[in-house]
Amino acid sequence: MSATYPLFDNAAGKALDQHATTALGGDGYLLMQRAGQAAWQCLLQHWPQARRLVVVCGPGNNGGDGYVLARLARRAGRQVTVVHLQAHSPRSGLAQRACTDYLGVGGQVEWFQHELPDADVVVDALFGIGLDRAPDAASSRLIDAINSQPAPVLALDVPSGVDAQRGSVATVAVVASCTLQFIGQHIGLRTGAALEYGGALAFDDLDVPVQVFAQVAAQATLLEPEFISRCLLARRRNTHKGESGRVVCVGGGHGTAGAVVLAAEAALRSGAGLVAVATRERHLPAILARRPEIMAHGIESGDDLPPLLATADCIALGPGLGQGEWASGLHALTMASGKPLVLDADALNLLAKRPAPLVDAILTPHPGEAARLLDSDTSSIQRDRFAAAQALVERFQSVIVLKGAGTIIAAPGQLPRVINAGNPGMAVGGMGDLLTGVIAALRGQGLAAFEAASAGALIHSLAADEAAAKEGERGLLPSDLLPWLRYWVNH
Structure with a gap:
């Protein structure tokens, strides 16, 4: 096939x-x-x-x-x-x-x-x-x-x-x-x-x-499950965790630590060798209690973040970040890190306030975020999703994952790709945080940005379909996808 x-x-x-x-x-x-x-x-x-x-x-x-x-x-x-x-x-x-x-x-x-x-x-x-x-x-x-x-x-x-x-x-x-x-x-x-x-x-x-x-x-290509095995090759028998990608997830402001934890867990389940979280100090006990494999760092001062970012192969920025002073400071430092980036949620909202072309970034907007990035409105984005994705590519010179039913992945000089998977159960808070972690893990493992975004979006949607097939779409939670992420990155 x-x-x-x-x-x-x-x-x-x-x-x-x-x-x-x-x-x-x-x-x-x-x-x-x-x-x-x-x-x-x-x-x-x-x-x-x-x-x-x-x-x-x-x-x-x-x-x-x-x-x-x-x-x-x-x-x-x-x-x-x-x-x-x-x-x-x-x-x-x-x-x-x-x-x-x-x-x-x-x-x-x-x-x-x-x-x-x-x-x-x-x-x-x-x-x-x-x-x-x-x-x-x-x-x-x-x-x-x-x-x-x-x-x-x-x-x-x-x-x-x-x-x-x-x-x-x-x-x-x-x-x-x-x-x-x-x-x-x-x-x-x-x-x-x-x-x-x-x-x-x-x-x-x-x-x-x-x-x-x-x-x-x-004018575009439709991605089927077989695309994943083309991107994710078998690992060497003598591999080590450092070769599997170091991902740093930045986010989790007051009351929204769950978002950055979901991104980090998704990165781990998608094969990242080392995953760190940069978040508020008060969130560390809960994060470590939930997932001890995450290396959790309390970041209250901008001075603490650059050394952590320097260790990353890819940085996931935005889940639960917020848009206040703390968030804006972390956003600026991360954007200036020179590392491969995956931007979601408030990282996109902050970018919309000061739009500029980026270097080695993957943007993952839903239609509302895409509208803000383009100074448009959601209905216009949905009226022609391919045109919106291309406009985002031209404006930010980055890989774009325009989320929604029939997710579109677009990039400079590339034929757009469309995901042939996913279901309405994915319309729940936290699904995008999970996708951010998946893509960051694949990018950290060495996939090119367009391939990481494409394979990550496909894995995410296929995992959602597997999870929904077991118990139904209504009431599907992002954490329900975690076992199936692991399944599809090994499938």
Whole structure:
């Protein structure tokens, strides 16, 4: 199994279609028939007992794919009704041909009025990637009708209303049970709001010749679990703790020592050889009682911190840090240390007050922190997460881990990466502190910053999935992930 998969934006998706058509002799209808056949097979795989099908077709080639599916289903003895808006008669030559062939086997077409006919499965072949704006009023009513009926929904290529490039939804979109993508996988379906709409994501390359994919550049890569073993090589038999990375975690102001402890524990469970914590003096007894493997240092004066930082292979700065005078002093000293850094939480908030390009740093903002770093707002960040990640890269010249559903890792001169793991149970305080510790441990063990951020985010999300699989997502705690971090760094 591959460790990564290419993801394409809309322009690249259209280029793939054009090159594929050329490679198949210039007959676009052949490609459309393959798409319709793949969709029909996908429907049979998921709902083999379905007898009544409603196929909602749009005016373009996505609608043409739907007409092909409808024809095949009717020839297989299914009860099929194609529904479209009065204004959505087929417009493209290929869609017109597919509609004619469907009608030629006795197929029926109905104009949408108020609700859809009863069905065992509804097929969304309305817009695909052709829609780059909010659906109009009539289309919105049709999408609402798809969502309000009880049958499962198979979306062809993209759930209608979802921006396949940005992953955002302007107003309304089809909530699919399954989405079958054709030829290339869409970059926008793997992050942000789109994850609420796509359901189970499936893919069919339609047997397009492999040389087609060499002609079109991907815009991101999707990371799978196999990526971890590519990054974390087996250790020497004669290794020692100093070779496994020295991590210093700086943070834990009054009342927030738990955050820096979580980061330190995550670093230990992710293979760091030595982990130290720089925090308030009063926190030392509790830290040592919880985890004696942590080397805890009480830092009340700035004079005490530089000698500790000098020992580090990587510094994790921010968990529980705060933004007061003590925090600002530690922040300034750490930023000036010249060491590889992983910045999270209040380290990012302090950076936002005085933004500047950094040297050898990994920033791990959630959307709210990203908004502060870019003088923006959270909704703008979420509207186009890839653009936000790239803006952060350009502003800080650093590796960026934009957290959230479909975490994005971006870096100067690198193709962005997307994490194909994680679950809603991770939406709880402390999860980001854990991620900071994981990434710092991998960076301290010698991984390059982009690799450490990518592997760390993937390990963190996979550990969360394992922990949630045992007891459920609701009530998942960051500390529940610790045993699974150890599992995945050894997997």
